[in-house]
Amino acid sequence: MKEVLKIEHLSKAYLTQGNRMRILEDLNLTVVEREFLCILGPSGCGKSTLLRCIAGFEDFEGTMICNGKTVKGPSTERIMVFQDYNQLFPWKSVAENLEYPLKIKGMRDKHERRAVTEEYLSKVGLAEYRDFYPHELSGGMKQRVAIAKALALKPEIILMDEPFAALDAITRNRLQAELQRIFTEEKITVIFVTHNIQEALTLGTRVILMDSDGAVRIDKINPLEKPVKPSSPGYGELWDLYSQGLEGRFPAD
Numbered sequence: 001m002k003e004v005l006k007i008e009h010l011s012k013a014y015l016t017q018g019n020r021m022r023i024l025e026d027l028n029l030t031v032v033e034r035e036f037l038c039i040l041g042p043s044g045c046g047k048s049t050l051l052r053c054i055a056g057f058e059d060f061e062g063t064m065i066c067n068g069k070t071v072k073g074p075s076t077e078r079i080m081v082f083q084d085y086n087q088l089f090p091w092k093s094v095a096e097n098l099e100y101p102l103k104i105k106g107m108r109d110k111h112e113r114r115a116v117t118e119e120y121l122s123k124v125g126l127a128e129y130r131d132f133y134p135h136e137l138s139g140g141m142k143q144r145v146a147i148a149k150a151l152a153l154k155p156e157i158i159l160m161d162e163p164f165a166a167l168d169a170i171t172r173n174r175l176q177a178e179l180q181r182i183f184t185e186e187k188i189t190v191i192f193v194t195h196n197i198q199e200a201l202t203l204g205t206r207v208i209l210m211d212s213d214g215a216v217r218i219d220k221i222n223p224l225e226k227p228v229k230p231s232s233p234g235y236g237e238l239w240d241l242y243s244q245g246l247e248g249r250f251p252a253d
């Protein structure tokens with residue numbers, strides 16, 4: 001399996017009010033092609049910080065290689081989808097929100113940009129909304145556009161920071177199923193941060209759990225067969241394992 005991302009000895013500290021706060025220390029993580037890696041962890045443990053380092057938004061100590069290249073800053077090889085509904089350009093239509101980054105990436109042919117945009121809007125079920133503006137969409141639709149925008153760029157890795165956390169349960173389930181289908185069709189590699197164990201077990205091919213110090217404490221390939229349901233054999237045991245981990249209790253302790 002091709003290694004898409006290799007992180008070695010990653011440490012990250014923030015300077016706040018003159019104090020150096022260590023968030024991540026000596027973290028090692030390898031993500032292979034076609035992996036859907038879900039990251040669970042208590043609030044404040046450094047999940048978003050880790051994603052921001054991978055996205056190239058933060059400096060850090062250690063080495064990070066994506067697709068054979070050292071990560072030095074943001075790139076269309078590593079695209080982030082945020083929890084926030086307002087990650088689209090409000091003054092651009094849905095279609096323009098997809099076309100613009102394609103142009104920036106270097107896709108010069110207008111017709112090609114339009115065709116790629118149509119293809120990915122269809123994939124997320126929003127082809128009819130191409131001329132709408134973000135304020136005319138629901139939260140779930142905005143997240144779909146953000147996902148379509150990320151997919152259209154064909155990044156090496158898509159980073160998702162609790163993209164469904166602010167949605168109601170029904171919309172969330174629907175978008176989980178949609179993302180699952182797209183993951184199967186598109187052969188993408190995803191790192192997905194969530195607080196929700198059900199979401200991690202449903203989507204993840206591998207689920208890791210960080211402790212409150214930002215250390216990886218559980219790192220398991222998800223053995224549950226897709227589509228995962230709470231009634232899937234083994235679901236309950238895994239749910240308990242991660243749930244106890246979120247409370248700071250680990251099997252080896």
Ligand SMILES: Nc1ncnc2c1ncn2[C@@H]1O[C@H](COP(=O)(O)OP(=O)(O)OP(=O)(O)O)[C@@H](O)[C@H]1O
Nearest residue numbers: 014015016023041042043044045046047048049050
């Ligand atoms: N820009 C910043 N400057 C200083 N400290 C920061 C900054 N961003 C995050 N932190 C601190 O780093 C720690 C980890 O934050 P982070 O946002 O990575 O946590 P998280 O695991 O994503 O939490 P949550 O689950 O609540 O989203 C927190 O203690 C936070 O206060």
Ligand SMILES: [Mg+2]
Nearest residue numbers: 047048049161
């Ligand atoms: Mg976070």
